[in-house]
Each structure stands twice: as C-alpha cells, then as structure tokens.
Amino acid sequence: MGKLTTHVLDTAHGRPAAGMGVSLRRDGKVVASVVTNADGRCEGPLLEGEELVAGTYELQFQVREYFTGIGVASPFLDVVPVRFRVEAGHSYHVPLVCSxxxxxTYRGS
Incomplete structure (x- = not known):
C-alpha cells in the first residue's frame, strides 16, 4: 500500500520549518490540510492506502505565512505549489527546502 508524506526545511535558519501550513489538493479539491510539527514533518502520511489514488496532486506550502510568523519582514515567496503525478500502490515523499x-523540491525516499 502506498503513502504520501512531506517535510519542510528552513534553509535560511538551518532548521526544520515547524508550524508551516500545508494543504494537499487533488482535482482542485483539498483532500488534506496539516501544520508541520517541531521536526518540520506531518504527524502521519497525508494520504495512504486506498485514499492515495492515481492522479495529479498539488501540495501548497504556506511559506510567506511561516516566515512572517517567525519575524521575517518581507518574504518574496507566498504559497509554494508543487504539482506531481502519483501512480496507485507507490509511496511518495515530497520534501520542500526553502528560504x-x-x-x-524533489522526490525523496
């Protein structure tokens, strides 16, 4: 059974991006919405098993909100979208490294 996970690293400060909002869309509809934990990860997979069907997905990372929340005055980035294809039965890890x-981003393991 496949699963989809993510994590976010804040390269400007050299640490995990704790407290960043992340949403997952399929066919334009939000299918998961989470906030990263102290390790910059979600508490569990965004989708797994039968919920992870083949198709095009988009992760939306709330980068501006995260950086303004930790005191960065004028971040250039707002919402970072990462669109990718999923095949049923496969696992995907899609990290974001940002400032x-x-x-x-890349397909991790």
Whole structure:
C-alpha cells in the first residue's frame, strides 16, 4: 500500500520549518490540510492506502505565512505549489527546502 508524506526545511535558519501550513489538493479539491510539527514533518502520511489514488496532486506550502510568523519582514515567496503525478500502490515523499526567497523540491525516499 502506498503513502504520501512531506517535510519542510528552513534553509535560511538551518532548521526544520515547524508550524508551516500545508494543504494537499487533488482535482482542485483539498483532500488534506496539516501544520508541520517541531521536526518540520506531518504527524502521519497525508494520504495512504486506498485514499492515495492515481492522479495529479498539488501540495501548497504556506511559506510567506511561516516566515512572517517567525519575524521575517518581507518574504518574496507566498504559497509554494508543487504539482506531481502519483501512480496507485507507490509511496511518495515530497520534501520542500526553502528560504524566504527561494525553494527546491524533489522526490525523496
């Protein structure tokens, strides 16, 4: 059975991005919404098993809200969208590495 997970690292401060809002959309509809924990991770998979069906998904990371919340005056980034395809039965880990001005993502393990 597959699962979808994520985590966020704040490279500007060299630490996990604790307290960042993340939503997951499928076909334009929100299917999960979480806030990252102290380790920059979700408490569990965003979707798993039969809930994780094949299709196009989009993670939306609330980067601006996170950085303004920790005292960064004028972050350049707002919401960072990461759109990707999922095949049924596979597991996906989609991390975000970000600063107030740049980001990177990849398919992790």
């Amino acid at each position: 107030p001005f740049a980001y990177s």
